[in-house]
Amino acid sequence: MPALSLNFSQDEYRQRLVKTRRAMEIAGVDVIIVSDPSNMAWLTGYDGWSFYVHQCVVVGPDGDPVWFGRGQDANGAKRTSYLADANIIGYPDNYVQSTERHPMDYLSARLADLGWADKRIGVEMDNYWFSAAAFASLQKHMSNAQFSDATALVNWQRAVKSPQEIDYMRKAARVVERMHAAIFEKCEPGYRKCDLVADIYSAGLRYDETLGIGGDYPAIVPLLPSGTDAAAPHLTWDDQPMKAGEGTFFEIAGVYKRYHCPLSRTVFLGKPTQVFLDAEKAVLEGMEAGLEAAKAGNLCEDIANAFFTVLKKHGISKDNRTGYPIGLSYPPDWGERTMSLRPGDKTVLEENMTFHFMTGLWMDDWGFEITESIVIGANGPECLADVPRRLHVKD
Amino acid sequence: MPALSLNFSQDEYRQRLVKTRRAMEIAGVDVIIVSDPSNMAWLTGYDGWSFYVHQCVVVGPDGDPVWFGRGQDANGAKRTSYLADANIIGYPDNYVQSTERHPMDYLSARLADLGWADKRIGVEMDNYWFSAAAFASLQKHMSNAQFSDATALVNWQRAVKSPQEIDYMRKAARVVERMHAAIFEKCEPGYRKCDLVADIYSAGLRYDETLGIGGDYPAIVPLLPSGTDAAAPHLTWDDQPMKAGEGTFFEIAGVYKRYHCPLSRTVFLGKPTQVFLDAEKAVLEGMEAGLEAAKAGNLCEDIANAFFTVLKKHGISKDNRTGYPIGLSYPPDWGERTMSLRPGDKTVLEENMTFHFMTGLWMDDWGFEITESIVIGANGPECLADVPRRLHVKD
Numbered sequence: 001m002p003a004l005s006l007n008f009s010q011d012e013y014r015q016r017l018v019k020t021r022r023a024m025e026i027a028g029v030d031v032i033i034v035s036d037p038s039n040m041a042w043l044t045g046y047d048g049w050s051f052y053v054h055q056c057v058v059v060g061p062d063g064d065p066v067w068f069g070r071g072q073d074a075n076g077a078k079r080t081s082y083l084a085d086a087n088i089i090g091y092p093d094n095y096v097q098s099t100e101r102h103p104m105d106y107l108s109a110r111l112a113d114l115g116w117a118d119k120r121i122g123v124e125m126d127n128y129w130f131s132a133a134a135f136a137s138l139q140k141h142m143s144n145a146q147f148s149d150a151t152a153l154v155n156w157q158r159a160v161k162s163p164q165e166i167d168y169m170r171k172a173a174r175v176v177e178r179m180h181a182a183i184f185e186k187c188e189p190g191y192r193k194c195d196l197v198a199d200i201y202s203a204g205l206r207y208d209e210t211l212g213i214g215g216d217y218p219a220i221v222p223l224l225p226s227g228t229d230a231a232a233p234h235l236t237w238d239d240q241p242m243k244a245g246e247g248t249f250f251e252i253a254g255v256y257k258r259y260h261c262p263l264s265r266t267v268f269l270g271k272p273t274q275v276f277l278d279a280e281k282a283v284l285e286g287m288e289a290g291l292e293a294a295k296a297g298n299l300c301e302d303i304a305n306a307f308f309t310v311l312k313k314h315g316i317s318k319d320n321r322t323g324y325p326i327g328l329s330y331p332p333d334w335g336e337r338t339m340s341l342r343p344g345d346k347t348v349l350e351e352n353m354t355f356h357f358m359t360g361l362w363m364d365d366w367g368f369e370i371t372e373s374i375v376i377g378a379n380g381p382e383c384l385a386d387v388p389r390r391l392h393v394k395d
Numbered sequence: 396m397p398a399l400s401l402n403f404s405q406d407e408y409r410q411r412l413v414k415t416r417r418a419m420e421i422a423g424v425d426v427i428i429v430s431d432p433s434n435m436a437w438l439t440g441y442d443g444w445s446f447y448v449h450q451c452v453v454v455g456p457d458g459d460p461v462w463f464g465r466g467q468d469a470n471g472a473k474r475t476s477y478l479a480d481a482n483i484i485g486y487p488d489n490y491v492q493s494t495e496r497h498p499m500d501y502l503s504a505r506l507a508d509l510g511w512a513d514k515r516i517g518v519e520m521d522n523y524w525f526s527a528a529a530f531a532s533l534q535k536h537m538s539n540a541q542f543s544d545a546t547a548l549v550n551w552q553r554a555v556k557s558p559q560e561i562d563y564m565r566k567a568a569r570v571v572e573r574m575h576a577a578i579f580e581k582c583e584p585g586y587r588k589c590d591l592v593a594d595i596y597s598a599g600l601r602y603d604e605t606l607g608i609g610g611d612y613p614a615i616v617p618l619l620p621s622g623t624d625a626a627a628p629h630l631t632w633d634d635q636p637m638k639a640g641e642g643t644f645f646e647i648a649g650v651y652k653r654y655h656c657p658l659s660r661t662v663f664l665g666k667p668t669q670v671f672l673d674a675e676k677a678v679l680e681g682m683e684a685g686l687e688a689a690k691a692g693n694l695c696e697d698i699a700n701a702f703f704t705v706l707k708k709h710g711i712s713k714d715n716r717t718g719y720p721i722g723l724s725y726p727p728d729w730g731e732r733t734m735s736l737r738p739g740d741k742t743v744l745e746e747n748m749t750f751h752f753m754t755g756l757w758m759d760d761w762g763f764e765i766t767e768s769i770v771i772g773a774n775g776p777e778c779l780a781d782v783p784r785r786l787h788v789k790d
């Protein structure tokens with residue numbers, strides 16, 4: 001087995017565990033079952049595309065976390081996490097997608113072995129990877145446990161980034177710059193979208209000699225709807241040619257060691273319509289206002305209100321949130337699912353929080369995205385990537 | 396809005412609905428809440444990367460299905476599904492990742508409007524996209540409903556593929572052939588894995604003039620662990636160079652219109668070790684036996700038993716399942732999560748069922764994958780892709 005190369009120091013993992021246990025204490029839980037792969041990776045280093053079967057990391061009252069997953073993936077846990085073999089539990093393969101037995105039946109027995117079956121146990125109730133059936137199994141097999149909702153408990157500990165995390169996100173920013181350069185270079189009427197996506201992946205993945213890094217997969221595939229389809233924010237692509245006279249937004253992220261730097265730009269092929277020029281003006285002015293509010297001590301909603309006020313002045317109403325925290329992520333989402341940049345979110349911004357300032361507009365028959373990923377500073381934000389902030393026109 | 400181009404005829408969608416309602420009747424449910432994006436797409440055509448927020452398709456006692464999702468994604472439903480606007484319900488954005496309100500609160504009210512709140516309602520209890528919190532919300536707000544587990548009810552209706560579906564999977568097979576050709580061409584000592592993954596995406600996505608198609612994203616990113624790392628089946632890649640004297644398996648899929656053709660091959664750089672040569676011999680002989688059993692009327696376990704018997708003769712014991720159904724898929728899994736090719740699965744094979752015959756071996760310090768995707772026929776299987784079935788050696 002090769003020497004383990006962790007993405008963070010043992011000390012950083014230890015601090016994360018301490019932070020998590022402090023939050024557990026405040027939440028009144030002795031044990032937390034962490035099903036979110038991003039949280040699992042953040043706590044232990046575990047990295048693998050195994051989240052299509054049940055798995056979790058369990059943080060108990062003391063000691064290192066316990067990794068729990070499919071038997072064949074235990075080898076992956078041994079190779080990518082800092083955990084000792086004794087802290088890695090694999091379940092037999094006949095628990096996989098079985099109608100007779102559930103992996104959480106097996107976990108319940110192991111938690112009983114550890115003496116944790118009658119504890120106060122936090123579970124991530126509203127996480128993709130914690131199904132209703134998983135919860136039912138735990139409740140059935142650990143009737144003496146007291147379960148409570150710990151959704152996002154670990155996600156919140158991830159909000160303020162360490163220097164090493166910021167470094168990875170800056171590298172991801174270099175990657176996304178390269179991706180947008182490739183888009184602008186290749187995008188033209190007649191060029192097929194599937195080919196453009198291949199170019200985007202190429203720019204996002206290939207080793208860069210100058211940077212000394214290659215890229216990782218994004219938690220969301222490239223989104224690049226054109227024309228009226230751009231009214232829908234989450235369409236992917238097809239194999240049809242790009243057309244003159246249409247706007248296309250490109251919502252993509254550079255990724256390094258699972259850390260994301262999302263960034264969107266809109267490309268118009270041909271002479272932009274007044275609608276696009278007006279949108280550009282409103283969004284750029286609004287972004288300036290929002291970025292000015294993006295400093296430690298302000299609230300999440302301050303950024304959104306600043307942006308929305310300018311939009312309104314331009315006669316545009318945006319009825320969805322305008323950003324979310326980013327960092328370490330696995331599909332299906334590169335957001336951290338804690339704060340939102342929207343009116344009513346009174347979370348206080350802290351230095352080294354990181355957000356995708358998602359200033360996209362999705363109207364009835366058009367869409368427009370110019371966004372920035374930012375690091376909150378004492379006096380204002382650092383924009384992670386440097387891609388010309390304007391409507392990109394190819395005439 | 397552009398003319399809707401559905402991937403299947405209205406008639407095919409109608410048949411799917413009829414099949415689903417028949418299964419609902421047998422299961423004793425009046426209404427089914429379908430959270431799985433693959434099932435949502437199969438029933439309505441809906442296609443978008445929006446499954447990171449709560450959404451579903453509801454099939455009621457009569458009429459077309461109802462699409463339910465985030466307000467901004469309703470535009471996507473209008474553009475990709477056959478549903479009338481009246482059957483598309485968007486929820487307000489302040490339900491997104493909120494700690495105060497849950498999208499299923501909103502859905503409950505809509506189901507009450509439709510007169511379905513006191514019905515027998517099936518839910519996909521063990522689906523990624525149906526969290527414990529989603530179920531708790533439904534139970535709280537529809538206390539007169541009778542809930543029951545309908546996990547995989549729709550997935551089972553997808554098991555036997557239509558001619559159009561088989562056609563898409565054959566196209567996906569052409570794509571995966573191209574991907575493996577690219578791997579074999581590029582793979583050599585010193586070549587970086589991230590660059591190889593860029594090549595794989597390029598071959599998987601770019602428009603092919605001969606075929607007249609471009610590719611789609613796979614539900615699982617390329618898996619390509621080398622050497623001892625190949626003991627872990629679900630590691631992805633890094634930016635390090637490939638090494639001489641190591642085996643690497645490539646588990647990838649070609650995808651067309653969300654239909655998958657997975658296929659794995661193993662490449663050895665340099666002179667293969669005896670372990671790899673022995674594995675090749677055992678797996679190829681075992682696959683022949685398994686493929687012979689892959690015909691209508693036989694059972695799922697017959698394929699597995701045939702394969703395992705040969706492996707055992709060669710002194711190899713595989714303790715995990717050896718295949719699963721495939722077709723239309725979204726991340727995180729290109730399997731259909733119904734049958735498994737393993738001892739004990741007594742599902743009767745039918746013509747036009749499709750499987751990934753996943754004959755991978757993951758041992759203590761090495762791994763080996765040569766697999767086939769197959770269509771069950773009356774007298775034997777069709778292997779979808781045509782990639783030389785052997786250990787690929789580059790000396």
